[in-house]
Amino acid sequence: MEWYGFVIGMMVVTYLPRLLPFVAVQPAKLSPRTKRFLELIPYCGLGALILPDAFLALNNPLIAGAGLLFAGLYGYYKGGIIIPVVGAMATVYLLLGIG
Amino acid sequence: MNKELDKQSNRQPNKQPDKQPNKQSDKPAEHLIQTGIKNGLPILIGYFPIAIAFAMMAKQIGLDFWQVVSMSMLVYAGAAQFMAVGLLAAGVGVWPIIGTVFFINIRHLLMSSALANKLEPLPGWLKPIVGFGITDESFSVLAFYPGRLKPSYALTVEMLAYIGWVSGTAIGYLAGQFLPSPLQVSMKIGLYAMFVALLMPQVRRNIGILFLAIGAGLVNLGVRSLGIDAGISILLAIVFCAGLGTIGPSKQAKEG
Secondary structure (H helix, E strand, O other): OHHHHHHHHHHHHHHHHHHHHHHOOOOOOOOHHHHHHHHHHHHHHHHHHHOOHHHHOOOOHHHHHHHHHHHHHHHHHOOOOHHHHHHHHHHHHHHHHHO | OHHHHHHHHHHOOOOOHHHOOOHHHHOOHHHHHHHHHHHHHHHHHHHHHHHHHHHHHHHHOOOOHHHHHHHHHHOOOHHHHHHHHHHHHOOOOHHHHHHHHHHHHOOHHHHHHHHHHHEOOOOHHHHHHHHHOOOHHHHHHHHOOOOOEOHHHHHHHHHHHHHHHHHHHHHHHHHHHHOOHHHHHHHOOHHHHHHHHHHHHHHHHOOHHHHHHHHHHHHHHHHHHOOOOHHHHHHHHHHHHHHHHHHOOOOOOOOO
16 A cells, blocks of 8 residues: 555656646736747757657667657658658567677 | 548538537547557567566565566656665665656656647646656657648657556566577667657758757756766757747748
8 A cells, every 4th residue: 555655746746747637727828928938848848858858869879879760750751650660670670680 | 631621521411410510620539549569669679678677677686576567557667666676776865866856857848748739639638647657758759640630640659658668568467587698788769769760751851950959959068077967967858849849940940
């Protein structure tokens, strides 16, 4: 039972930051600056999520980079998510087999 | 937009006049769910191997099946769960671990704010559910939905991600040791490939976004190299870069 108290404690501190912005009373109109800040969050977030961890995901940064390169090129020219993801995994799988 | 509305009104002529103000009728609901499945599936695929790795690690330190699965079901936070198990193994107490988990996940405050601002008005009881499903990955996918975010689309994406995380945990606990390890290793690139694939179409639209993203990545790298935890350094990187972006000439990245 003690375990579940611990899990619920972790749940509360994880859930609150996720929940609050949705239930907080929104100001009638956000200032243009605030709006812009919110709109830029996804781009900055992705950048910070990719660098540096993407290159550390495997023990080999070069092979990780090759997988990411596939995802990047395919995403740039064709878009979509599933093919870049599966293709990056396949690239890494093949290169690990060679290496 | 007008065309869509016309089509909509042709399809159900005067049948349910009080349903008209339903803003979600821009696109048919099944289409939203289909798109949600298409965009949520990569998260499911990406979460699966990570959840397996988490479950195997948790099993190794002697936690039982339900302890591990309940953590994935209720806490639902990748990095924080790894950290928690690592700290437990190191003999750290419950309260310091809860505090650490808080600091790792506080970055979602920013991500949720961005999404709440983008989300279409939705029934009050759905808000806690949409909020529960916010992770780095679901946020990244949802943030690039063109226009206002539709609740049914958001919930579909979030649900697939959740299924991937929880089922991956359960299967990893029960059968993780039977998975071939080269496959497991190569699957670890999945989520990062997804982040890159999400970013690229935006970069194609506006090259400035690439610099913004790389800038955030470099700030993250720099802060992290000071020995500061990833959860906090990602938060700082976002605040710094998005803040810098608001200082520059306004109304540039806004269009589109």
